[in-house]
Amino acid sequence: MVSRNRSQVKDHLGSKVLNHPELRNTKATEYMSHEEKYRYNLSRATAMLKLIDEEGMDVNEISKVMSHTVSGFTTPDGNPLAVHQVMFVPTLMNQADDDQVSRWLGDVFNGTIVGTYAQTELSHGTFVRGLRTTATYDPASRTFDLHTPDVSAAKWWPGGLGTTANHAVVMAQLYTDGQPRGIHPFMVAIRDRETHRPLPGITVGEIGPKLGQNTLNNGYLLFDHVKVPRENMLMRNARVNEDGSYTKPSHQKASYGTMVFTRVAIALDTVDALQIAATIAARYSIVRRQGEPRDDGQEPQIIDYQTQQLKVLPHIAACYVLRASTARLWEHHTHVTSEVRGGDTALLPELHATACCLKALVTQDCSEAIEALRLSCGGHGYMTASRLPALYAYATAGATYEGENTVLLLQTARYLVKQAGGSHAPPAAGSAVTYLSRPADDTPFAVGSPAAYVAAVGRVARGRVTEVAAALQADRQTMPEADAWNQSLVQLVAAALAHGRYFVVREFAEVVSQQSSSRAIQQMLQLLFSVYLAHAVSRAEGDFITYGGLTPSDIRLNRRHLLRLLAELRPHMIPLTDAFDLPDRLINSTLGAWDGDVYRRMFEQASHSPLNTDEVPASFHQAMLRSKL
Numbered sequence: 371m372v373s374r375n376r377s378q379v380k381d382h383l384g385s386k387v388l389n390h391p392e393l394r395n396t397k398a399t400e401y402m403s404h405e406e407k408y409r410y411n412l413s414r415a416t417a418m419l420k421l422i423d424e425e426g427m428d429v430n431e432i433s434k435v436m437s438h439t440v441s442g443f444t445t446p447d448g449n450p451l452a453v454h455q456v457m458f459v460p461t462l463m464n465q466a467d468d469d470q471v472s473r474w475l476g477d478v479f480n481g482t483i484v485g486t487y488a489q490t491e492l493s494h495g496t497f498v499r500g501l502r503t504t505a506t507y508d509p510a511s512r513t514f515d516l517h518t519p520d521v522s523a524a525k526w527w528p529g530g531l532g533t534t535a536n537h538a539v540v541m542a543q544l545y546t547d548g549q550p551r552g553i554h555p556f557m558v559a560i561r562d563r564e565t566h567r568p569l570p571g572i573t574v575g576e577i578g579p580k581l582g583q584n585t586l587n588n589g590y591l592l593f594d595h596v597k598v599p600r601e602n603m604l605m606r607n608a609r610v611n612e613d614g615s616y617t618k619p620s621h622q623k624a625s626y627g628t629m630v631f632t633r634v635a636i637a638l639d640t641v642d643a644l645q646i647a648a649t650i651a652a653r654y655s656i657v658r659r660q661g662e663p664r665d666d667g668q669e670p671q672i673i674d675y676q677t678q679q680l681k682v683l684p685h686i687a688a689c690y691v692l693r694a695s696t697a698r699l700w701e702h703h704t705h706v707t708s709e710v711r712g713g714d715t716a717l718l719p720e721l722h723a724t725a726c727c728l729k730a731l732v733t734q735d736c737s738e739a740i741e742a743l744r745l746s747c748g749g750h751g752y753m754t755a756s757r758l759p760a761l762y763a764y765a766t767a768g769a770t771y772e773g774e775n776t777v778l779l780l781q782t783a784r785y786l787v788k789q790a791g792g793s794h795a796p797p798a799a800g801s802a803v804t805y806l807s808r809p810a811d812d813t814p815f816a817v818g819s820p821a822a823y824v825a826a827v828g829r830v831a832r833g834r835v836t837e838v839a840a841a842l843q844a845d846r847q848t849m850p851e852a853d854a855w856n857q858s859l860v861q862l863v864a865a866a867l868a869h870g871r872y873f874v875v876r877e878f879a880e881v882v883s884q885q886s887s888s889r890a891i892q893q894m895l896q897l898l899f900s901v902y903l904a905h906a907v908s909r910a911e912g913d914f915i916t917y918g919g920l921t922p923s924d925i926r927l928n929r930r931h932l933l934r935l936l937a938e939l940r941p942h943m944i945p946l947t948d949a950f951d952l953p954d955r956l957i958n959s960t961l962g963a964w965d966g967d968v969y970r971r972m973f974e975q976a977s978h979s980p981l982n983t984d985e986v987p988a989s990f991h992q993a994m995l996r997s998k999l
């Protein structure tokens with residue numbers, strides 16, 4: 371397939387998916403049973419997988435197919451093959467050695483092997499080193515014995531495990547030569563390829579309903595001394611030889627590579643969900659009129675209320691800023707991964723630190739923003755048919771899976787305090803942390819100057835990191851490490867978020883400065899950036915006074931400045947959301963269609979309620995009368 375840019379890929383896929391014989395006709399799934407929903411979403415996920423295969427897409431293109439824009443249309447209740455595509459296949463590609471790749475990949479691509487990534491257990495998710503599933507090597511039989519010691523060590527959560535996958539990459543504690551060797555990945559057959567029945571020693575099933583994404587098909591899995599051939603440990607990084615001797619990986623955390631990749635993918639993807647929510651809220655805010663009629667005799671459009679502008683417009687700016695900065699993180703990830711494959715792991719620690727804080731910052735910002743956008747649509751935003759509840763359920767899942775956000779921010783903080791204290795290898799050229807070892811940028815704050823705002827965001831990050839690093843250092847003199855760390859947890863999380871914000875705004879500043887296609891586009895990007903920055907200051911005024919060099923008077927000026935910018939952005943709101951180029955069928959919202967015909971659509975969707983089929987539903991006679999109310 372010829373290489374295409376992002377928007378060409380999107381156009382191509384949009385039309386492919388919307389015109390695909392098995393995908394173009396959609397059904398409302400709200401009234402389906404759990405099983406019917408699963409069947410519907412699975413058949414569409416399978417059609418999508420075939421399409422990917424026919425198109426011969428590369429990883430960037432697959433990422434667009436998997437993006438929430440498209441997958442919300444193809445698999446509205448969650449894709450039971452998502453973890454197969456996003457984690458299982460990438461793990462094989464990156465952690466299996468060449469022999470293993472050639473042994474399995476054919477069957478993966480012809481659909482015979484369908485997999486999941488089974489790491490989390492009932493009692494351990496965050497603390498991966500604490501996982502308790504064991505893989506004990508026996509040189510005599512040249513097999514690993516996979517075992518779940520008790521129910522609390524059952525694998526719990528893996529997507530697609532419930533009833534879809536027949537294989538799993540299982541993360542387990544390796545024991546060889548009588549020694550514990552830490553967490554390693556194993557390729558394990560869990561169901562028969564023909565009958566789909568669980569294999570001997572395997573207990574497997576689905577975990578039940580959740581806040582959303584109910585057809586991700588999350589499952590549980592237990593092993594009763596299951597024998598796995600030696601050749602099934604993924605051996606690109608660490609190795610177990612036939613005699614049981616062990617070869618260490620080139621980097622201690624090489625087997626965590628899939629998690630880094632998925633964090634980057636989630637950061638990029640959650641912005642898609644925000645774009646959809648922002649488009650819905652923007653269109654509805656134009657259509658909806660409510661309040662005392664104005665001079666023209668009409669009730670005002672709700673977007674003309676200042677409060678509504680504050681609820682909607684900063685999130686449109688965030689779509690642009692976060693999209694650009696996460697796209698740059700994706701490029702950076704691609705670069706570092708190729709270095710790591712070549713044996714150079716120098717850039718891995720910083721990539722890990724950046725991926726952790728961006729995944730956390732983006733999923734937190736997007737889920738808060740989607741909830742604000744839902745509220746901006748009043749009562750109608752509470753309806754499933756608005757699509758906003760499902761978008762929220764999707765974004766907020768991202769705050770938990772692939773590393774709970776607090777825990778990930780603490781990983782970033784650990785890297786930052788080491789950098790601030792000089793106890794880590796010095797950052798490479800172009801690193802995102804060089805600002806910590808330089809004097810603070812003393813560009814004076816001036817309302818209206820994006821450069822001055824970026825400098826202030828940098829001072830906040832620097833101030834937060836250096837302050838908590840010093841507090842930690844002091845506490846370490848008087849108490850054990852774990853207690854000292856715990857004393858500073860809240861400030862460490864704040865420091866990591868401040869660092870993430872600085873990364874985001876610096877990346878976007880560069881995108882704006884490099885943009886050269888037209889003066890009008892440049893001006894619009896500047897306006898969006900100004901809104902994002904002024905809003906960022908208004909959300910953390912205390913930080914900007916304490917660390918950013920702003921005075922109370924600057925804060926007051928910024929509040930007024932933000933409201934002026936919102937009024938300036940207001941006329942551009944619809945073109946800016948139209949520019950996301952989301953066809954109505956992909957948005958799939960009663961409130962967010964392009965033609966604004968909201969009320970007719972709301973009535974139309976109500977007609978699908980099974981309770982409206984008969985004038986008097988059977989339940990009236992069966993339940994109400996029988997109870998003699």
Ligand SMILES: CCCCC/C=C\C/C=C\C/C=C\C/C=C\C/C=C\CCC(=O)SCCNC(=O)CCNC(=O)[C@H](O)C(C)(C)COP(=O)(O)OP(=O)(O)OC[C@H]1O[C@@H](n2cnc3c(N)ncnc32)[C@H](O)[C@@H]1OP(=O)(O)O
Pocket residue numbers: 429432433434436437438452453455456457460487489490495496497498499529586623626627629630632635636639718719722770771772773774777778781784785
């Ligand atoms: C094919 C293309 C597809 C593209 C897709 C595009 C869009 C789709 C996007 C989204 C998907 C759509 C739908 C979603 C569907 C499904 C959901 C998807 C995924 C969910 C799956 C999961 O949740 S899998 C389970 C994930 N679990 C976790 O993330 C657990 C979190 N915990 C950890 O990672 C670790 O325990 C830890 C990092 C918190 C701590 O590790 P530990 O071993 O204890 O290490 P420490 O002692 O704290 O640190 C030691 C040392 O190691 C460094 N380090 C840690 N991790 C890494 C790493 N990954 N890389 C490099 N270095 C690492 C750490 O910084 C320390 O360094 P120093 O000693 O130098 O300080």
Ligand SMILES: Cc1cc2nc3c(=O)[nH]c(=O)nc-3n(C[C@H](O)[C@H](O)[C@H](O)COP(=O)(O)OP(=O)(O)OC[C@H]3O[C@@H](n4cnc5c(N)ncnc54)[C@H](O)[C@@H]3O)c2cc1C
Pocket residue numbers: 453487488489490493494495496497526527528529583586588767770771772773774776777780
């Ligand atoms: C929809 C969904 C899909 C998933 N898919 C998969 C999958 O495909 N494969 C898979 O293996 N897993 C999957 N997971 C599991 C997911 O990765 C874990 O739930 C996640 O990593 C969080 O771990 P936990 O549940 O153990 O949370 P916990 O760690 O128990 O978190 C509970 C609370 O404790 C706090 N906490 C925990 N440790 C610390 C600490 N050290 N310092 C400070 N605070 C702490 C957290 O901040 C949080 O507030 C999925 C989860 C969801 C919700």
